[in-house]
Structure formats: C-alpha cells, structure tokens
Amino acid sequence: MLNSTSLIAEARTKLEGYLLKKGLRRSSERFAILEEVYSRDDHFDAEELYQAMHQRSFAVSRATVYNTLEVLVDCHLVRKNQFGDEDNTKSRFEKSLGRQQHAHLICVNCHRVMEFCDPRLQLIKNTVGNMLQFHVESHSLVFYGECSDAACVARTKAAAEHANLQEGKTA
Amino acid sequence: MLNSTSLIAEARTKLEGYLLKKGLRRSSERFAILEEVYSRDDHFDAEELYQAMHQRSFAVSRATVYNTLEVLVDCHLVRKNQFGDEDNTKSRFEKSLGRQQHAHLICVNCHRVMEFCDPRLQLIKNTVGNMLQFHVESHSLVFYGECSDAACVARTKAAAEHANLQEGKTA
DNA sequence: GTCAATGCAAAAGATTTGCACAAGT
C-alpha cells in the first residue's frame, strides 16, 4: 500500500508523462490542482475545489478548474461521478490512483457518501460485455438508501413524523 | 406478461390511488403525461417529453412536465436516471411498472442505451446493506463502453484515425 | 516568438421558482 506522499509523487509523474505525450503544457495550475485533489479524501465538486484552491492561496479560475479536471479524468488520475441524489446536476470527483474501482452508497437523507468493493461486479461486467457484444470500459454502481448514522436517523425520524402530521391534516 | 393496454390501465389506477392518498389533485395534465410516458419504450429527457406532448396536441408547460415527472417518480411509476455520458446535466426517464430494475449500458460513442438484468446484482445489494449497516432502497448500475453497431463502429474508427493524425502533427 | 492555457465575464442548458389565473375538490 502506498502512503500519501509517494502517491502524490506518482501522480505528478504520471501527469507529467501524459502532458508530454499529448503535447500539452505543464502549467503550474495543473500541478497545483493535482496537488489539491490528492490531498483530499472526499468526493468533491468543482466549486469546492475552486474554493479550496483559493483558501490554499493558489487562486485559479473556475474555467481552469473545469479544464484541468477534464485533463485529470482523461489520464485516469481522477474519477468523475454523477450521483443522482439531492443535486442531480453537479459532478463529484475523487482521486483514483492506487484506489480500486468501487461502488458508492449515497444516503438519501444526509447525502453521506460511502464506498464498497465487491468482486462479483467484475463478473457481471464480463457477462454483460459478452452477452450484448459491448466492450465495457468503465462502470458506475450507486446504491441509494438510508445510512445508520445516529444524527441522520434522528433527524430523518423527526422529519417523517412532521410529514405524517401534515398528511393527516390534508388527507 | 402484461400487454401495453392493461399496463397503462394499471398505471392510471395506481396514480389515481397515489394522488387520492396524498390529497393531490387528479388533473388532466398528470394523466395525459402518464399516458405519454407509458406509450414510449425509450429513455427520454424532460424536453423530449415536453415536445412529444405538444405534438400529441396536449400542450403542457415545462414546469408541469417537471412537476409531474417528480410525482410519477415518487409513486414509482417512473424511474429517473442520471447517465453521465455526453450530457452530464440532464436526467433521463423511463416507465417502471411491470419492468424489473435493470442495469444500463451506454455507448460512449453513439450514446445508445441498452438494458441488462443480472441476478447477482441483488446479491451484492444484500451484502452491501449488511456490511455497512445501510438500508438500500434503490440502485443504479451503468456500464460505459463501445457498442458493436456497424454504423457506430465505422464512425468511431474514422474519428480515431483523424485524432491520430492530429496527435502526430503536434507531438 | 508562437501558440496553448488562463482568467474573466458572458452565454448556454437544465431545472426551479414566483406570481397570476384556471380548475379540481
């Protein structure tokens, strides 16, 4: 298992190789954004990354954030997710180097994101490719449900009771 | 297996029951939209539904389309999907009555949508719920890859050759 | 020096919202 220091070093090297191969420029913004991405362990959106870069006093524009995230996704240093939970319109990103593909669990109440690996998914992937003559490149598996975090459960229960009262009134 | 005539009848009945239970009104728009949804076999977005309603000469506003789709999703007559392919920002919908949950395959080249069922997914679902103390309500499994449609393959191959030329020039 | 990358602000596209009117209860 790689520690986070060598992980970022490996990521930097990989990005460098990719940029050279593609004839893209090794701008300081690209490496600074990579640094920020690899310093985080969460599933962040473009705006959060933008804000974090500003707090880290390496201010980049939103355009550069979006542009660079696309580059990082292209060279497989970042994975892009579309979780269809509360905010169906924005993408969430995570670093990918040294981390195997995993499923995501989204709590429909508190929007917490959890991760889960299951080797059976790989078997399904193989079957689907063969059956439908489809060359599978990647996948996304998301489970939606209710997490067991105490605060979330309490909040949800209270909200449900409130909703029942409302329903009782109108029905 | 239900035919489409009885399917729509069942859907209408179910919607009626849901609206009554919730104290919502049985507006003609809601039933007309349900009708349109159940007459289709594809994965459509809100705008396509809006346009279809206008061609069917039952003009409804976009606001009503969005509002009604939410109602139909709530009562499980419609499923809402976020496929993160070409258009990461819009949702695609499909009727759900009488159709089991399935995985989707999205061709990254032509954006064709295919469906696929695998019982092993259910097993994963059970495992994940138990392991992480998470009550799974629903899921979304999407495979991205290249389909084997002749026209799509030819188009993609031509595009790839063009891209290689470009890369050769700059690198 | 050249051309791609950045920053900014404006544009675009999907969805939501506020308000006046229509219609289901």
Place this chain on the structure above:
DNA sequence: ACTTGTGCAAATCTTTTGCATTGAC
C-alpha cells in the same frame, strides 16, 4: 369558495465559451 396545479417568464445553478493576456515551449 377554497386552495392546489398550471403556465409563463424570470431566476438559479452548473458548466462552457469567447476573447484578451500570460506563460510554457
């Protein structure tokens, strides 16, 4: 009659784009 649903247009939110400037090569 009462109050929710609808229609319209404006607002919102994320992401993309155009253009002038900066910086990597």
